[in-house]
Amino acid sequence: xxxxxxxxxxxxxxxxxxxxxxxxxxxxxxxxxxxxxxxxxxxxxxxxxxxxxxxxxxxxxxxxxxxxxxxxxxxxxxxxxxxxxxxxxxxxxxxxxxxxxxxxxxxxxxxxxxxxxxxxxxxxxxxxxxxxxxxxxxxxxxxxxxxxxxxxxxxxxxxxxxxxxxxxxxxxxxxxxxxxxxxxxxxxxxxxxxxxxxxxxxxxxxxxxxxxxxxxxxxxxxxxxxxxxxxxxxxxxxxxxxxxxxxxxxxxxxxxxxxxxxxxxxxxxxxxxxxxxxxxxxxxxxxxxxxxxxxxxxxxxxxxxxxxxxxxxxxxxxxxxxxxxxxxxxxxxxxx
Ligand SMILES: [Zn+2]
Numbered sequence: 041x042x043x044x045x046x047x048x049x050x051x052x053x054x055x056x057x058x059x060x061x062x063x064x065x066x067x068x069x070x071x072x073x074x075x076x077x078x079x080x081x082x083x084x085x086x087x088x089x090x091x092x093x094x095x096x097x098x099x100x101x102x103x104x105x106x107x108x109x110x111x112x113x114x115x116x117x118x119x120x121x122x123x124x125x126x127x128x129x130x131x132x133x134x135x136x137x138x139x140x141x142x143x144x145x146x147x148x149x150x151x152x153x154x155x156x157x158x159x160x161x162x163x164x165x166x167x168x169x170x171x172x173x174x175x176x177x178x179x180x181x182x183x184x185x186x187x188x189x190x191x192x193x194x195x196x197x198x199x200x201x202x203x204x205x206x207x208x209x210x211x212x213x214x215x216x217x218x219x220x221x222x223x224x225x226x227x228x229x230x231x232x233x234x235x236x237x238x239x240x241x242x243x244x245x246x247x248x249x250x251x252x253x254x255x256x257x258x259x260x261x262x263x264x265x266x267x268x269x270x271x272x273x274x275x276x277x278x279x280x281x282x283x284x285x286x287x288x289x290x291x292x293x294x295x296x297x298x299x300x301x302x303x304x305x306x307x308x309x310x311x312x313x314x315x316x317x318x319x320x321x322x323x324x325x326x327x328x329x330x331x332x333x334x335x336x337x338x339x340x341x342x343x344x345x346x347x348x349x350x351x352x353x354x355x356x357x358x359x360x361x362x363x364x365x366x367x368x369x370x371x372x373x374x375x376x
Pocket of ligand 1: 204205206207208209210276279280281282283
């Protein structure tokens with residue numbers, strides 16, 4: 041039966057009814073729902089991927105709207121979690137797609153469980169630590185992932201399959217904090233993330249239809265110069281991850297508890313507090329004279345010009361500083 045929703049897609053020789061059926065039964069994770077993630081999620085939803093799991097820890101802000109295509113001013117005013125706002129919008133676009141929103145950080149201890157029962161993951165994160173963690177998790181689970189990155193006017197994408205070459209063949213260890221994470225300095229050209237997200241969505245769909253039609257090189261695009269170029273990917277025969285099977289980034293040693301958030305005057309503190317009750321914590325802070333706003337997703341308060349947003353899993357976003365030790369002092373003063 042020809043499904044008219046997808047008729048322009050099934051008409052493509054490399055898709056056809058069989059390819060469309062594969063898309064319809066595929067389970068895909070989108071890790072990060074910012075500039076790249078919103079584009080990827082929308083294209084996969086319109087293309088009829090059966091199930092999407094959108095994982096993101098942040099809330100929608102006004103400064104996101106320049107490039108994060110699923111969100112509206114209303115989402116930013118409400119400070120809705122990005123994963124929830126995306127799920128709502130995607131449901132309006134294609135109600136045949138099952139979308140699951142996961143409002144969570146992606147760290148070493150949940151790296152495998154958050155990707156359970158997925159066929160493929162699309163990387164829409166903004167830092168090396170998360171990508172190295174994702175790389176280890178996907179190798180462990182034996183599933184492919186599609187890398188994407190964008191800063192300034194330059195972006196890139198590559199596919200990493202279980203047999204390698206893998207991301208760690210290219211990036212052996214975590215660069216020093218700040219190195220290579222240039223979006224806080226240089227900004228991001230809005231059209232760039234749409235191009236890179238579209239490349240990622242195309243590769244994800246191709247890998248689902250047939251691994252053989254996915255690209256095996258790295259593509260780089262510079263929208264200021266208006267050029268694409270490709271670089272071949274080589275497997276590193278001494279790679280700890282895909283050659284020796286080590287999963288260094290699935291253990292706590294490689295993870296920092298405080299990171300400066302790309303593009304903002306903020307520090308993210310990661311604490312492992314699974315049983316945190318935001319309403320109980322809010323009452324305790326109010327008893328100490330603080331004015332607190334709280335809902336089931338987050339607790340928010342101001343402290344000497346610094347804003348603290350505490351999430352239900354213990355993560356805290358400290359806005360108004362990029363000094364990690366000051367952020368830790370504020371956190372410990374209020375919540376320690
Ligand atoms: Zn490797």
